[in-house]
Structure formats: structure tokens, C-alpha cells
Amino acid sequence: MTRENFVTCDWLAARLGEPELGIVDGSWHLPPTGRVGSEEFRLAHIPGAVFFDIDAIADTSTGLPHMLPDETKFADEMTTLGLGDGMRFVVYDSPGLFAAARVWWTLRAFGAEDVAILDGGLPQWRREGRPIESGDAHPRPRSFTPRLNRAFVASLDDVRRTLAAGSAQVVDARPADRFEGRAPEPRPGVRSGHIPGSLNLPFVEIVEHGRLKRGAALNQAFAARGLDLSKPVVTTCGSGVTAAVLALAVEEAGGQVAGLYDGSWSEWGARADCPVATGPATTS
Structure with a gap:
């Protein structure tokens, strides 16, 4: 459709x-x-x-x-x-x-x-x-x-299962310095870093002058960050706002969004039972 x-x-x-x-x-x-x-x-x-x-x-x-x-x-x-x-x-x-x-x-x-x-x-x-x-x-x-429609929403457990099974790419729209743990999080009690195994595509790299990039420019932004649009994508960010920009971009580029992690880093980064990685994303 x-x-x-x-x-x-x-x-x-x-x-x-x-x-x-x-x-x-x-x-x-x-x-x-x-x-x-x-x-x-x-x-x-x-x-x-x-x-x-x-x-x-x-x-x-x-x-x-x-x-x-x-x-x-x-x-x-x-x-x-x-x-x-x-x-x-x-x-x-x-x-x-x-x-x-x-x-x-x-x-x-x-x-x-x-x-x-x-x-x-x-x-x-x-x-x-x-x-x-x-x-x-x-x-x-x-x-x-x-x-x-529950398919639109990914829970913390959904993200864990997704990463364990390798069934989708988890992609974080936060700025690179926050994703890599080089900058503090704006919310108290939230650690710096990212979900182990996730990729990073800062939303500012897909939005230009208040508009979503289109066509080749959008595809280049995905490719530069190691995203494969032939595979499903679960989006995340700090609190579920720019994750939606990323979901929009994936859909516009013809990819499949497998859910938006509603709790995002505000939830994951605040929980002691959730592991945290730092440094750039590791792509295979």
C-alpha cells in the first residue's frame, strides 16, 4: 500500500x-x-x-x-x-x-x-x-x-527479543555524542550510552531545513550509518519523539518499521537490569 x-x-x-x-x-x-x-x-x-x-x-x-x-x-x-x-x-x-x-x-x-x-x-x-x-x-x-495496533509499539522486552533473535535492526535517533556516551543525558538518573547492538542515525542527519530528506539523500543517510532497508527496523531515541521521525523516514524510503520503542532511552538507560554500551555502533 x-x-x-x-x-x-x-x-x-x-x-x-x-x-x-x-x-x-x-x-x-x-x-x-x-x-x-x-x-x-x-x-x-x-x-x-x-x-x-x-x-x-x-x-x-x-x-x-x-x-x-x-x-x-x-x-x-x-x-x-x-x-x-x-x-x-x-x-x-x-x-x-x-x-x-x-x-x-x-x-x-x-x-x-x-x-x-x-x-x-x-x-x-x-x-x-x-x-x-x-x-x-x-x-x-x-x-x-x-x-x-500493538505492532506499532515495541516494549523493552520486545527490544530484548529482537536483539537476541537478530530479527530487526534497532536504530537510535539520538545525537552521536549521547549515543556513544560522550555527553550526559538530559534526564536525571539516566546513564549515558546506548542499547548494545543498536545502530545510530541522528535525526538531524535525515531532516534538513525542517523537512525530511527524500530520495538519494535519505538513502545515503541510511547507508552511511550501516542501516539495511531490506531488514525491519525498530526505532528508538531519548523519549520516543525523534524515534517517530526515524520511523517516518524508514517508511518513506520503502523500509519496514517493526515498532517504535515507546520507553526509549529514558526507560532503558534508567534501569539497572539493562546493559549499556558506549562508543560508536558496531556494524557487521
């Missing part, structure tokens, strides 16, 4: 106001930036958009950041946002391509069939002089029926 994972600003602008279109601002920023997505949404967003807060629409009982919620909570949150069954969803974010991929993955994991990302995100929309509105969103509630 060929899935269109991106739409252009032209496409979206021509459809603003359509009742079956759900426009979703999924902006999220790393805590050290001091930026808050919800506050920026109130200042400026695409007309008709609602704000999807990945920290709030989450399982907050685990102690891990923005983990997938259960189906009941997700359905309630989607209904409140006016994002219902049968709608087409277009997700964007303020950096261009960052947390929008996490929202894209989340919606698809819960059974939404028609989800795309705005190519270039809010920066491209603004560069083209498209309309902007401010203030809070006031959506009409619409019922959403969640159908969680």
Missing part, C-alpha cells in the same frame, strides 16, 4: 474549513529551550487547528515522558479536540518536522487511517504568507473509536 505521509501548504490552504479535516498542531520542545508549545499555539496557529499536547495525552503513571495512553484516555482526548472517526488529519509543528512525527505515529497507532504531515510545517506555512490565527481553539466534540 502506498501511503501519502505528506501534504503541501497549497493542498491544506485549499481545504481550510472543511468539516472532515482535522488540523493538529503537535508542537513540543525540549525543556532546556524554555519554549512551551501550548503557549506558542495561542499566539499563532493555522486557522482551525487544535493543539495536541504529547505530555498530557499520555500515560502519566509510568514516570516516563509522553508514553502512549490507554485507549479510553486517548478516545476522550480526541473527542474533546474534535478529532473524530472518518476525518482526515494533517499534523504540523513549529520547528518544521519534530514532534509532528510523534503525533502522526500516535494517531496511526490508534487506528487513524488518513494521517499526513504538513511538509515544512508552520515555518513553511508562514514563509508562503498563509493565514494565521491566535487564541484558544474551540472545537466541536466528535467521537473517536480507538483501535490500538
